[in-house]
Amino acid sequence: xxxxxxxxxxxxxxxxxxxxxxxxxxxxxxxxxxxxxxxxxxxxxxxxxxxxxxxxxxxxxxxxxxxxxxxxxxxxxxxxxxxxxxxxxxxxxxxxxxxxxxxxxxxxxxxxxxxx
Amino acid sequence: xxxxxxxxxxxxxxxxxxxxxxxxxxxxxxxxxxxxxxxxxxxxxxxxxxxxxxxxxxxxxxxxxxxxxxxxxxxxxxxxxxxxxxxxxxxxxxxxxxxxxxxxxxxxxxxxxxxxx
Numbered sequence: 001x002x003x004x005x006x007x008x009x010x011x012x013x014x015x016x017x018x019x020x021x022x023x024x025x026x027x028x029x030x031x032x033x034x035x036x037x038x039x040x041x042x043x044x045x046x047x048x049x050x051x052x053x054x055x056x057x058x059x060x061x062x063x064x065x066x067x068x069x070x071x072x073x074x075x076x077x078x079x080x081x082x083x084x085x086x087x088x089x090x091x092x093x094x095x096x097x098x099x100x101x102x103x104x105x106x107x108x109x110x111x112x113x114x115x116x
Numbered sequence: 117x118x119x120x121x122x123x124x125x126x127x128x129x130x131x132x133x134x135x136x137x138x139x140x141x142x143x144x145x146x147x148x149x150x151x152x153x154x155x156x157x158x159x160x161x162x163x164x165x166x167x168x169x170x171x172x173x174x175x176x177x178x179x180x181x182x183x184x185x186x187x188x189x190x191x192x193x194x195x196x197x198x199x200x201x202x203x204x205x206x207x208x209x210x211x212x213x214x215x216x217x218x219x220x221x222x223x224x225x226x227x228x229x230x231x232x233x
């Protein structure tokens with residue numbers, strides 16, 4: 001099992017450019033998440049998808065959109081990148097709450113994004 | 117609102133020393149989940165442990181142990197006989213029970229542990 005995979009690993013964008021971060025999991029998890037990690041801020045939730053076909057905003061959704069393409073894949077799109085979106089982005093997945101062994105989230109390796 | 121505080125920003129120890137990482141949380145819920153994650157220099161986040169609020173039994177896994185005290189809202193993590201490979205940022209996190217917006221993990225800001233040879 002590869003677990004949670006993310007592409008790309010690194011990306012540099014100019015202000016105003018758009019891009020999509022891809023995430024896939026092979027653990028048959030129902031729920032998927034996007035976080036950003038900034039120095040001194042810990043991890044903050046951008047968007048999440050409780051199950052296939054649903055998405056909801058997290059703490060810091062402004063400037064982002066998401067698509068839950070199917071049960072395996074959850075993408076994050078920056079429509080018009082800004083320097084404030086320079087960060088490390090993590091995708092995570094988990095089984096649905098109430099399921100045995102649920103609640104903990106498993107993370108991908110991250111995407112380091114720089115917006116100049 | 118939920119909050120997780122890791123007051124120790126950085127800790128530096130010498131190999132084989134024991135070290136405790138503190139985690140204090142705030143929540144109005146009576147049931148919840150607590151977690152510890154490790155982020156080594158390579159950057160990935162590794163799940164270490166989940167603790168249910170209704171189970172106050174402490175847990176030991178090899179050199180790692182966790183002390184959960186509901187009365188003081190703390191969930192501390194001790195590494196015994198630390199090793200250089202333990203050098204990482206450690207995050208404590210809190211999550212409500214149930215679905216909907218409760219899916220969110222609330223993270224502390226992390227503690228950077230450096231173990232020197």
